[in-house]
Amino acid sequence: MNRSLQATVAELKTVAISPRVKPELLVSGARGSHDRSDFLLVKMITSAGVAGIGEVSATLTWSGEDSTTAQHVIDTVLRPALIGKPLTPVAELEAAMDTVLAGHPFTKAGISIALWDAYARTLDVPLAVALGGPRRTDIAVKCSLSGNGERLRTGLEHARAAGFEAYKIKIGMDVPTDVARLRELRELVGSDAFIGLDANGGYSRTAARRAGRLLLPYEPAFFEQPVQPGDLPGMASLRDLGLPIVADESVFGMDDLMAVLAADAADVISLYVGKSGGPGRAVAMGRIAAAAGLDVIIGSNGELGVGAAAQLHVACALDRLSEEIPSDIIGAHYYTSDILAGGLDATGVRARLGDGPGLGVTLTEDLEAAFR
Ligand SMILES: [Mg+2]
Known part of the structure; x- marks a missing residue:
């Protein structure tokens, strides 16, 4: 065995940061808006001196976590549980x-x-390789848009300026307004552009069916989380609308995935590194979804560069990634400044795997200093 693989967890440090969201790209959906973003960056150092970095990108409306709860549970139970272990x-x-x-x-x-x-850096391979890949190295991405009228147009302008060509629009609030929003976006981007729908669980079954019928003429590519996360029979009943049903809020961990598969409630699973509890678990869930014949996409919780790099490596390692629906490896586009000095090769069209070890990214000098 490579002796450095016998290294133990020696140090676990954190730095809290609150980057500003670009106001023109502020995303609001049925679960509120991401106008304020708190992150906790994590640095783990092994007894062999290898450092790994991580990012807690959590929001209270998603899982009841934010950077403050993260700091608390790391200090009280997680750090003590990890220090000294192989x-x-x-x-x-x-x-x-x-x-x-x-x-x-x-x-x-x-x-x-x-x-x-840290594990992949110890092996001196990209994380996607340590996770069993890469099965692919280029990942198509899309941008989320919200609002109507001026707000929608400004968001689209900025997305286009950043190079985006595929979009997801937030719906799930009021059916007539949602239909008007999709109609407006379809007129703005033309008949060939990719547009998906995300209701964030905001509709009742009846509203979701009505919305689906009224939205269909504007050729959306998918219908994400039409009804509340626990309503798996409701999700299953909407699969005859003629649009792929994407499960997002319905699937956090493996148990949720098994429940969605048992209920035959979705065509596509939106995996997050965060919902799954880490890159290895996300890849494991992706394998099960693929084995059950479902497509998989990588969804976003507005990650910064470290979280985006983790998404990219998972996307590259998955057995199957949807070829029809672009993923959401885009978080860094939403913020006025990023945390990386380099290493993430991502544009508005795609994210590409590099050949550096681990996540392949480096933090800015300021953040490195904050960790010392
Ligand atoms: Mg979603």
Whole structure:
């Protein structure tokens, strides 16, 4: 065995940051808007001196977590559970986190990203390779838009300026306004452009069916989370609308995925590194979804550069990634400044895997200094 794989978790440090969201790209959906974003960056150092970085990108409306709760649970239970334990197998460290803390998947994912980064750096391979890939190296991406009229047009202008050519629009609030929004966007981008719909669980079954029928003429490519996360029979009943049904809020961890498969409730699963609890678990869930014949996409919680890099490596390692629906490896576009000095090759059209070890990214000098 490579001796450095016997290294243990020596240090776990955190730095809290609050980057500003670009006002013109502020996304609002049925679960509120992401106008304020708090992140906790994580650095894990092994006894062999290898460092891994991670990012907790959590919002209270999603999982009841934010950077403050993350800091609290890391200080009280997660750090004590990890320090001194062998880095490999990483799955055992993830299990140790589950033993001392229920829930908090996005916080655990932030740490898991750092563990996997350090593991892959120890092997001196890209994280996607450590995760069993890469099965692909180029990932198509899309941008989320919200609002009507002036707000929609401004958001689209900025998205186009950043190079985006595929879009997802937030619906799920009021059916007539939602229909007007899609009609307006379709007129703005033309008949060939890719547009998906995300209701964030905002509709009742009846409203979702009515919305689906009224929205269909404007040729949306998918209908994400039409009804509330727990209404799997409702989701299943909407699969005859003629639009692929994407499960997002319905699927956090493996148990949720098994429930969606058992209920035959979706055509596509939107995986997040955060919802899954880490890169390894996201890839494992993707394998099960693919084995069941479903498509998989990578969804976003507005990640910064470290979280985006983790999404990219997972997307590259998955057995199957939808070729029809672009993923959401786009978080960094939403902020006025990023946390990376380099290493993430992402445009508005695609994200591309590099050949550096681990996540392949480096933090800015300022952030490196903040960790010292
Ligand atoms: Mg969604």
